[in-house]
Amino acid sequence: MSTSRKSAGTSRARSKPEKAALSDARRLHGIISDVLRLAKSAGAEEAEVHVDEVLDDLTRFANNAIHQNVSENGITVSIRTIAEGRTARVTTNRIDDSSLRAAVDSSLSLAASQPQDKRLLAPPGKQRYRSVQRFIKQTAAITPEDRARAVRRACDLALKRAQVAAGIFSTGESQAAMGNSRGLRAAYRETHAEFSITMQEAPAASWAKANAADVRDFDPQQLAARASHKAHLAVDAKELPTGKYTVILEPSAVLDLVGFLFYDFAATAVADQRSCLNGRMGKLVFGKNISIADDAYHPLQLGAPFDGEGMPRERVSLVERGVPRNLVYSRRAAKMARKAPTGHGFMLPNEYGEAPMNLVFAGGDSSLEKMIASTDRGLLVTRIWYIREVDPYEKIMTGMTRDGLFLVEKGKVTSAVRNFRFNQSLLEALRKVEMLGPAVRATGEEAFEMIVPAMKIRDFNFTEVTKF
Amino acid sequence: MWDLAGQALEVARLRGATYADVRVMHLRQRDLTTKNGRVGTLAQSESIGLGIRVLANGAWGFASTDRLTREGVAVCAAHAVSIGKASALAKRRAVSMVAEESFIDSWQGPFLKDPFEIPLESQLALLLATDAEMRRIKGVTLTETDMQFRKIDSWFASSIGSRIHQRKVISGCGIVATAFQGEEIQKRSYPNSFGGQHILAGYELIESLDLLKHAPVIAEEAAALHSAAQCPQKTGTLILGASQLGLQIHESVGHPIELDRVLGEEANFAGTSFLTLEKLNHLRYGSDIVNVVADARIAHGPGLGSFAYDDEGVPAQCTDIIKDGQFRGYLSSRETAKLIGLPRSSGTMRTESWNRLPIIRMTNISLLPGSWDYDHLIADTDDGIFMDTNKSWSIDDRRYQFQFSTEIGWEIKGGKKTRMLKNPSYGGITTEFWNSCDAICSAKRWTLWGTPNCGKGQPMQTMGTGHGASPSRFRNVQIGTAYSGQ
Numbered sequence A: 001m002s003t004s005r006k007s008a009g010t011s012r013a014r015s016k017p018e019k020a021a022l023s024d025a026r027r028l029h030g031i032i033s034d035v036l037r038l039a040k041s042a043g044a045e046e047a048e049v050h051v052d053e054v055l056d057d058l059t060r061f062a063n064n065a066i067h068q069n070v071s072e073n074g075i076t077v078s079i080r081t082i083a084e085g086r087t088a089r090v091t092t093n094r095i096d097d098s099s100l101r102a103a104v105d106s107s108l109s110l111a112a113s114q115p116q117d118k119r120l121l122a123p124p125g126k127q128r129y130r131s132v133q134r135f136i137k138q139t140a141a142i143t144p145e146d147r148a149r150a151v152r153r154a155c156d157l158a159l160k161r162a163q164v165a166a167g168i169f170s171t172g173e174s175q176a177a178m179g180n181s182r183g184l185r186a187a188y189r190e191t192h193a194e195f196s197i198t199m200q201e202a203p204a205a206s207w208a209k210a211n212a213a214d215v216r217d218f219d220p221q222q223l224a225a226r227a228s229h230k231a232h233l234a235v236d237a238k239e240l241p242t243g244k245y246t247v248i249l250e251p252s253a254v255l256d257l258v259g260f261l262f263y264d265f266a267a268t269a270v271a272d273q274r275s276c277l278n279g280r281m282g283k284l285v286f287g288k289n290i291s292i293a294d295d296a297y298h299p300l301q302l303g304a305p306f307d308g309e310g311m312p313r314e315r316v317s318l319v320e321r322g323v324p325r326n327l328v329y330s331r332r333a334a335k336m337a338r339k340a341p342t343g344h345g346f347m348l349p350n351e352y353g354e355a356p357m358n359l360v361f362a363g364g365d366s367s368l369e370k371m372i373a374s375t376d377r378g379l380l381v382t383r384i385w386y387i388r389e390v391d392p393y394e395k396i397m398t399g400m401t402r403d404g405l406f407l408v409e410k411g412k413v414t415s416a417v418r419n420f421r422f423n424q425s426l427l428e429a430l431r432k433v434e435m436l437g438p439a440v441r442a443t444g445e446e447a448f449e450m451i452v453p454a455m456k457i458r459d460f461n462f463t464e465v466t467k468f
Numbered sequence B: 001m002w003d004l005a006g007q008a009l010e011v012a013r014l015r016g017a018t019y020a021d022v023r024v025m026h027l028r029q030r031d032l033t034t035k036n037g038r039v040g041t042l043a044q045s046e047s048i049g050l051g052i053r054v055l056a057n058g059a060w061g062f063a064s065t066d067r068l069t070r071e072g073v074a075v076c077a078a079h080a081v082s083i084g085k086a087s088a089l090a091k092r093r094a095v096s097m098v099a100e101e102s103f104i105d106s107w108q109g110p111f112l113k114d115p116f117e118i119p120l121e122s123q124l125a126l127l128l129a130t131d132a133e134m135r136r137i138k139g140v141t142l143t144e145t146d147m148q149f150r151k152i153d154s155w156f157a158s159s160i161g162s163r164i165h166q167r168k169v170i171s172g173c174g175i176v177a178t179a180f181q182g183e184e185i186q187k188r189s190y191p192n193s194f195g196g197q198h199i200l201a202g203y204e205l206i207e208s209l210d211l212l213k214h215a216p217v218i219a220e221e222a223a224a225l226h227s228a229a230q231c232p233q234k235t236g237t238l239i240l241g242a243s244q245l246g247l248q249i250h251e252s253v254g255h256p257i258e259l260d261r262v263l264g265e266e267a268n269f270a271g272t273s274f275l276t277l278e279k280l281n282h283l284r285y286g287s288d289i290v291n292v293v294a295d296a297r298i299a300h301g302p303g304l305g306s307f308a309y310d311d312e313g314v315p316a317q318c319t320d321i322i323k324d325g326q327f328r329g330y331l332s333s334r335e336t337a338k339l340i341g342l343p344r345s346s347g348t349m350r351t352e353s354w355n356r357l358p359i360i361r362m363t364n365i366s367l368l369p370g371s372w373d374y375d376h377l378i379a380d381t382d383d384g385i386f387m388d389t390n391k392s393w394s395i396d397d398r399r400y401q402f403q404f405s406t407e408i409g410w411e412i413k414g415g416k417k418t419r420m421l422k423n424p425s426y427g428g429i430t431t432e433f434w435n436s437c438d439a440i441c442s443a444k445r446w447t448l449w450g451t452p453n454c455g456k457g458q459p460m461q462t463m464g465t466g467h468g469a470s471p472s473r474f475r476n477v478q479i480g481t482a483y484s485g486q
Helices: A003-011 A025-042 A097-112 A144-160 A220-233 A251-265 A267-271 A331-337 A368-373 B002-015 B070-090 B120-135 B204-209 B211-227 B242-254 B334-340 B374-379 B430-435
Strands: A046-062 A065-083 A086-092 A164-180 A185-201 A204-212 A243-249 A292-294 A316-320 A359-361 A377-391 A396-409 A412-416 A420-425 A433-436 A440-442 A450-452 A455-465 B019-035 B038-056 B059-065 B104-108 B142-158 B163-181 B184-190 B197-200 B234-240 B292-295 B318-323 B365-367 B383-395 B401-413 B416-422 B425-429 B437-440 B447-456 B461-469 B472-479
Touching (some): A025 A065, A025 A097, A025 A164, A046 A144, A065 A097, A065 B038, A065 B070, A086 A097, A097 B038, A144 A164, A144 B070, A185 A220, A204 A220, A220 A396, A243 A251, A243 A368, A251 A359, A251 A396, A251 A440, A267 A331, A377 A420, A377 B383, A396 B401, A455 B401, B002 B038, B002 B142, B019 B120, B038 B070, B120 B211, B163 B204, B163 B447, B184 B211, B184 B401, B197 B204, B234 B242, B242 B383, B242 B447, B374 B416, B401 B430
Parallel strands (some): A204 A396, A243 A377
Antiparallel strands (some): A046 A065, A046 A164, A377 A396, A396 A420, A433 A455, B019 B142, B038 B059, B234 B472, B292 B365, B401 B416, B401 B425, B425 B472, B437 B472, B447 B461
């Protein structure tokens, strides 16, 4: 890669010969300056450049052994030009001068092929961003051997308990830089680490997962032990009749369900009349114990402090005590609605506008144990799976429980239960939340990570039961 | 490209790999969309790089790079070997694979008109005109159109001596009309939902779709759904249109036959499968008339699962999956074939890009045509519901219990399609459902649908799969459960 990368690789050569590192940020800004110069000389009135670099490693295991182990390293340059009220984007990972020049020319050529857009905005000028520190050198230093040893320990636990482990341990680093012809410059880098494990004790299974910028924020062994314990409890599941049950959703289950709500808060979605909030802003839509904000600066969040247009991400209060109060706005959506942009726009051009990507639900003080103890009859849900929207306005969602569904009776977990299919309005579910746990950084498989609490919800609608 | 691939193989060998395969891939993509009469996305992208998979100390390692220099490739190959050696720290057995021949070949998928050579102005003009046709229908509140074109070149080289170049051109197109009214959002798509139809073809696909003719039809249906009756909740007869049946095949046949799922390799993410090994050749998967194949050969059609060789260098094949209702075969790789004692891989290892590991993926998983004429099938149905165009899909992690909803339904009474139904849905247990199939339409109504968005693997890979189907009838199906209890 770059000179700086080569030197980084060389300096580590004695102990870790193949461990690469991200480029120096100056290299990314150098690419931006080069492209902006090329765009100007090619006749672009304005231009915007994004440069992204990833260095990701993922160790995957199944049947108590590593079966896949991969590493990815690459840079992409994404160029948007504007000329005569027209814009288009070209993205490439070829970063030599002639390739970048060709990408600029392509962008101009693409842009010229369309009708003029009189509402097209010029790019924003210089912005100020809040500083976030999400690059942890201990995460960046993790090696394939480190991951393999952690996986080995988890698999050894499975073997000891006559179980079968499967999962991933990934670590990585990435950086993003952007700039435009009006002098805007932004840069961000982060590390990320994730451990996910499924422990299988035939015919049952259970699961645990964590995700953080700092690999030291979770303990793979602890996650393995939790999944192992719950897998054992999940054996001998009994079939219950379908119907409405009180449910205690662990944070991952809450996340994957409410993750389908975020785009509804986009001003463009409301303008397009495809949001469930059309006609519902300012009304009591959820329970009064539901408050939601979008906050990229929450200490448990990851992500850049700027959006795809380079605007600073603002904290936006979306729902206050059950009432949707605010939407998020790209620059274009803001202009149409006569509002201020909130820093949630996607890279242009696009038809979707914007979305809140850093949701934070207000939590409560009820632990899972307290929720269980307060429940006369209900179901404890570890995780839900394959969730899809059945009805976009009532927000009816369907999906399955997975990897640990338990019956709660008279304040205690009494048995495992066969998995159910639910068909449940998300709006209604959030009107029937009886207890909230502390908000934590939750991670699942359907939604990106958010800060959400465990929830106890009454009358959750289960319509079908499966075979296990 | 062959020099770089050869160098990667040589570095891997010198570092101690006992097997290696390399993919250099160049991917180009163009995306065009419109919304409410304006251009939405107008973007083009390209990506080129190299990925190398090695066996070292009996375990797998994979690394990828976009640094296509001798130094960059050497670092990448050495890194792959060091990762393989790290994998060996947590191995239970040495990886072993069934034998495969080496091939030196070059192949290009079929296309007549290179979509990247068609003027953008005419592509956008067609989308904008289609968009306008939908917007002129009263009650339509949102109109969207899209075209997507891809050109993928891959150069595969392996340490057993294969050198295979393949080129694919993929085209896709879809349109959607949405109507928001009162407290309900209804939509209709053509020719399919979630991006439309995608196949191995050039711009001739777009020209064959006749977008301008279909635009007002779906727009009128989207508006009309608001005054349609709610789909009833009952157990009854269901006829599925071909595109919805394509997705039904994908979810309830295609995924459970993936041998990596069956063997537990996807247990943490995509899930496992109810098709455990003892069921092979013993399970009655469907009724006698149900015949499903996994066919990657171009002779099957220009599907998203068509190719000459998979990304492990194994030639495209046709495998019986369900024969006369009996479960007959899995999708396998060289490694998983060995694990269960098959003589050869079925050739289904596929990768999204140079920076992803090949994994077992569907090819073209198709329900072979039956003998029924479509009009006769409707006339033969006394009381049933016809459902078409997918709206939502969900299935459990072992692929037993599923639920689908579609954009539109039609009641069938006394052998005739009668009133329109809104919010149709159905669900069931996979084998019970396929065993209830009593009529499959003939080749006249058979279409090889493309599913461009199948997600699997960690890190996630998106793959295109093909599914041939014709309208088919199922008895005693649970209908309308998605809205029950609301």
